[in-house]
Each structure stands twice: as structure tokens, then as C-alpha cells.
Amino acid sequence: QVQLVESGGGLVQPGGSLRLSCAASGSIFSINAMAWYRQAPGKQRELVARITRGGTTDYADSVKGRFTISRDNAKNTVYLQMNSLKPEDAAKYYCNVGTFGLDNYWGQGTQVTVSS
Numbered sequence: 001q002v003q004l005v006e007s008g009g010g011l012v013q014p015g016g017s018l019r020l021s022c023a024a025s026g027s028i029f030s031i032n033a034m035a036w037y038r039q040a041p042g043k044q045r046e047l048v049a050r051i052t053r054g055g056t057t058d059y060a061d062s063v064k065g066r067f068t069i070s071r072d073n074a075k076n077t078v079y080l081q082m083n084s085l086k087p088e089d090a091a092k093y094y095c096n097v098g099t100f101g102l103d104n105y106w107g108q109g110t111q112v113t114v115s116s
Contacts (some may be wrong), residue, residue, distance in 0.1 A: 009110030022095030034078035038091035
């Protein structure tokens with residue numbers, strides 16, 4: 001089992017920045033990829049960014065050039081640096097990890113609100 005605790009959400013003005021963190025605990029040796037998803041009201045959950053254990057990254061087209069995903073394997077933590085935030089980035093952001101055993105775990109989500 002892997003437990004995930006997210007932090008860093010909040011209210012920010014358009015053009016502002018936020019940094020999300022997600023700390024993993026439990027069976028951390030089994031973690032492969034770590035990712036951030038988001039879900040806005042009335043919309044499907046979508047992948048924002050993913051990073052493999054080796055550091056290969058993948059981004060949704062809508063956030064390329066503005067968001068950066070990173071991870072600290074020593075701290076079992078994944079980060080999402082979000083810059084130049086737009087109102088359409090507002091959503092609940094969820095941390096997700098995939099294990100080598102093909103299990104998936106989700107955090108409880110952290111709300112990001114982008115509004116003036």
C-alpha cells in the first residue's frame with residue numbers, strides 16, 4: 001500500500017504561481033511513475049503531468065511551458081510547479097502513483113483556484 005498526502009493548493013490570481021507537493025509513504029520501494037491529474041467541475045479527470053522513476057516527463061499540451069513536474073526520490077515526493085496560471089487551470093489536483101506491480105494510488109486532492 002502507498003499513502004499520498006498532497007499540499008500547496010490555494011487561491012492565486014491569473015498569471016500567478018503555485019507549487020504542489022505530494023509525499024508518499026508506505027510501500028515506497030514499489031513506486032514507478034508519479035503523476036498529477038486534475039478535475040474541474042463537470043469535467044473528466046485529466047492527466048496534467050507524469051514523471052517516471054528515471055526522470056522522464058510527459059505533459060498535457062495545455063500546460064507545456066508553464067508547468068514543471070519533478071520528484072525527489074530520496075524524499076518520496078513529487079512536485080508540480082505551476083506558473084502563468086490561467087482561470088482554466090482551476091481544478092482539484094490529484095497526485096497519482098503507479099507501482100511496478102501495476103497498482104495505482106490516489107491522493108485526496110488539493111484545490112487550485114485561479115481568480116482575480
